[in-house]
Amino acid sequence: MEKPKAESWKRTPQTLKPRGAARGAMKTLPAFCVVLLVLWSVSEAKFDDFEDEEDIVEYDDNDFAEFEDVTEDPAPESPQRVVTTEDDEDEATVELEGQSENQEGDFEDADAPEGDTENEPYDDEEFEGYEDKPDTTSSKNKDPITIVDVPAHLQNSWESYYLEILMVTGLLAYIMNYIIGKNKNSRLAQAWFNTHRELLESNFTLVGDDGTNKEATSTGKLNQENEHIYNLWCSGRVCCEGMLIQLRFLKRQDLLNVLARMMRPVSDQVQIKVTMNDEDMDTYVFAVGTRKALVRLQKEMQDLSEFCSDKPKSGAKYGLPDSLAILSEMGEVTEGMMDAKMVHFLTHYADKIESVHFSDQFSGPKIMQEEGQPLKLPETKRTLLFTFNVPGLGNTYPKDMEALLPLMNMVIYSIDKARKFRLNREGKQKADKNRARVEENFLKLTHVQRQEAAQSRREEKKRAEKERIMNEEDPEKQRRLEEAALRREQKKLEKKQMKMKQIKVKAM
């Protein structure tokens, strides 16, 4: 064991041999360090001595010799010094002077009463200066202590999230209202259908059809389009192609709508549209209803605006209540329509009737096209339209639907009446003249557009022909086609010239 040690020892001087100069340096380095250390500590002590002359004075043996107990004196003074140093850090330089004054005062006090300092660690007189200090600092700084609330995000309470809770409550209220409103609308629709089912089934073969089944069988139920709109299609009857009933309820499922309705009450509506066969209805346009509804319809509907240009007239002449007014193409139609039974219906259920509109030129509301007038007259259909208000002005109950049953009777009666009513010869002539006039007006308005359209079509044709000629590979064929096109153009020019000549002759 010793041998390897001896060997290791031997090895180390061997390894160190080449670094001879470094060895010398290594020996002197520690000694140098020790000298430096000693010098530094001495200098520190000296600087400590020179920091505070007052401290030096304190620690003089002569001062402490006066007192019996040396250890007690530094004790009271050290807390003072601790306090003063803290004050030095916090406050301005002004305080330093005060502190120095206090220190001197303290020392003076400490010197005089010898016995007191021995027994009491803190003398009352020692703290004389401190009463002034807080006063001076407060008056000089004027920094009031403000108690700030703990910021909301640091609080650990649910109360700070009151807005979120409000939002969630609002959402829950909306969802509740959606469910309640949807159910109410559904119940009202079902109640209406149950009340009217018998009457409809006795008049129509097909009651209820959504158009998806292969066979034309009655579904026997309403077609739900929306949470507030229900459709029913009935077909298979004399004189009419079919009848579409639309139950337009209020948007009870939308809370915003419910709140808006509290300001402005609106009624549920039942809209009935009967499409008549061409041979089963004569040519006339006629409407009766509340004045407000008629004014609106006259503005919106294409046929009423064109054929019934007069303002809605009062129906008092025929025994109608003041709330109802009449829009008609000609007096004869009104005379024919306002028979006893119709007047009876209209008078008794005037509060539930919004509008009744018979027209052979019905094409829906006016279409606002961006490019200008449409190039073709819209397609027309012979239609009877009825709009009824459900009683209750929004606060409807399922049993209110029974009140609408007589109105359905009126609809059936009107269908038969429209089939039976025929204009006499004069009326027919007037009606035909009216229709011709409307068509002419329309053509005049669209004349420019139609010309432009025709021109563009002609240009298209020419372009297509030219392309055809270009695409022809055979040069012979090309030549022939070109010649044919030239001939055609020449012919056209000749024709135009002839026409101009004819016009000139006529003018002369």
Add this chain to the structure above:
Amino acid sequence: MSTNSMSDPRRPNKVLRYKPPPSESNPALDDPTPDYMNLLGMIFSMCGLMLKLKWCAWVAVYCSFISFANSRSSEDTKQMMSSFMLSISAVVMSYLQNPQPMTPPW
């Protein structure tokens, strides 16, 4: 036969199938509420996500709910669901980034 036609107005041979009305521009004309609300909901949720505004995200949730309540049956549910999800994700992201409670603007 005549008594039949007098008493029974039904004609099985004249049955016409129901044809849904052509809906080119009519749905939008009738009631643009669901479309507007859908668009508003998306805008608000994007604002809430980008600008980290909590109230924007909450308004977006409300808009998507209103759009759903007013929607037509012809509208597909995918768009509704996507706007729902977007608004809910806006709310969740706003709170994940900044769990402080919402401060009222007043």
